[in-house]
Amino acid sequence: MHSLDQFAQGKLDDLQRRHLRRQLTETVREDGIWVERDGRRLLSFSCNDYLNLTQHPAIKQAAQAAIEKYGAGSGASRLVTGNHPLYAELEALLARIKQTEAACVFGSGYLANAGIIPVLIGREGLVLVDALSHACIFAGTQLSRGKVMTFRHNDIDHLRSLLAEHRDAHEHVLIVTDGVFSMDGDLAPLAELNALAGEYDSWLMSDDAHGLGVVGGGRGTSFTGNTQIPIPLQMGTLSKAVGAYGGYLCASSAVIDLIHNRARTLIYSTGLPPSCVAASIAALDLIEREPTYAALPVQKAKAFTRRAKLPEAQSPIVPVIIGAEEATLAASQMLADEGYLAAAIRPPSVPAGSARLRLTFTAQHPDEAIARLADIVRDKILVN
Numbered sequence: 001m002h003s004l005d006q007f008a009q010g011k012l013d014d015l016q017r018r019h020l021r022r023q024l025t026e027t028v029r030e031d032g033i034w035v036e037r038d039g040r041r042l043l044s045f046s047c048n049d050y051l052n053l054t055q056h057p058a059i060k061q062a063a064q065a066a067i068e069k070y071g072a073g074s075g076a077s078r079l080v081t082g083n084h085p086l087y088a089e090l091e092a093l094l095a096r097i098k099q100t101e102a103a104c105v106f107g108s109g110y111l112a113n114a115g116i117i118p119v120l121i122g123r124e125g126l127v128l129v130d131a132l133s134h135a136c137i138f139a140g141t142q143l144s145r146g147k148v149m150t151f152r153h154n155d156i157d158h159l160r161s162l163l164a165e166h167r168d169a170h171e172h173v174l175i176v177t178d179g180v181f182s183m184d185g186d187l188a189p190l191a192e193l194n195a196l197a198g199e200y201d202s203w204l205m206s207d208d209a210h211g212l213g214v215v216g217g218g219r220g221t222s223f224t225g226n227t228q229i230p231i232p233l234q235m236g237t238l239s240k241a242v243g244a245y246g247g248y249l250c251a252s253s254a255v256i257d258l259i260h261n262r263a264r265t266l267i268y269s270t271g272l273p274p275s276c277v278a279a280s281i282a283a284l285d286l287i288e289r290e291p292t293y294a295a296l297p298v299q300k301a302k303a304f305t306r307r308a309k310l311p312e313a314q315s316p317i318v319p320v321i322i323g324a325e326e327a328t329l330a331a332s333q334m335l336a337d338e339g340y341l342a343a344a345i346r347p348p349s350v351p352a353g354s355a356r357l358r359l360t361f362t363a364q365h366p367d368e369a370i371a372r373l374a375d376i377v378r379d380k381i382l383v384n
């Protein structure tokens, strides 16, 4: 066997032994909540399409019209000829929703984090990251080549002690956290984090991938009613509740201008297809106009946690933590036999020993199906 294949096979065998091997499973998403897998129709609790906007007729139409008018792709990086006029409209809309001076749209949330962090932090800098932050935040911190330290999840006191000890050794310090934690569904204490960042002349960046569209009246985790925590760097994605694809940063005009000049994932990657940009505009319009609809996913998640006797949901994401990988795979299979898609999430996506089912609730999940799922989780999964 070629040494390359030997290497790959060895790695795969090891993953298999530890119940950590992953497989792509062909899945047809028919509409907002139903999927087809292995010839079976399953009700999905594993999509981040919280508002079911991937299938919304007006949004699909906006995307189709953009394809007809402008074509399937964008042709080049935004810095060359890929900066379609639709981008200006989308960025103005994002800046208005987030109440910042400006916004910049990237190819994806992953590309946004991998691009933004190295612009702000270099070899001499320090990045302090919540330990449960998303993998692409850690990718961005690695690319920055600065010093990276994690603080215990949502632990303000730990962050304060790290700042007290290390702040002065670095010219610039960036603090990064998920707004809604992607695998746990809990919220970051953004007001306290922002105050602490101010105290130590550090910069806070929140990643609101799972907040935009579904918490804070649809405007994200930094909002309570109409008041906003003035976080200087608000990053997020257009690929989840917004239902299209792309990432963004909302910030001051100076920061966004610097991003245009320095963010390598923006400069050296092709612009989004115009259809994606058009779909995001249509989706954000809808989210702005319909805060009651935007509130539905969290309401449904709360109904589930009440009935399953789990801690109350704070977002549309509810973890059912099982622990062992094998037992988690078995629970996922059992739910598939009951007609539900609930993906097993294993390390390294979550810390060792905390494998789980990650359930996501969407606006259109029927209440009866949620109640039945809660009964199964309570009586057949959590009892073990």
Ligand SMILES: *Cc1c(COP(=O)(O)O)cnc(C)c1O
Pocket (backbone or CB within 6 Å): 108, 109, 110, 111, 134, 136, 178, 182, 207, 209, 210, 237, 238, 239, 246, 247
């Ligand atoms: C999904 C996710 C991303 C990546 O966004 P994509 O647009 O899917 O690349 C970034 N951060 C968090 C917290 C996420 O959950």
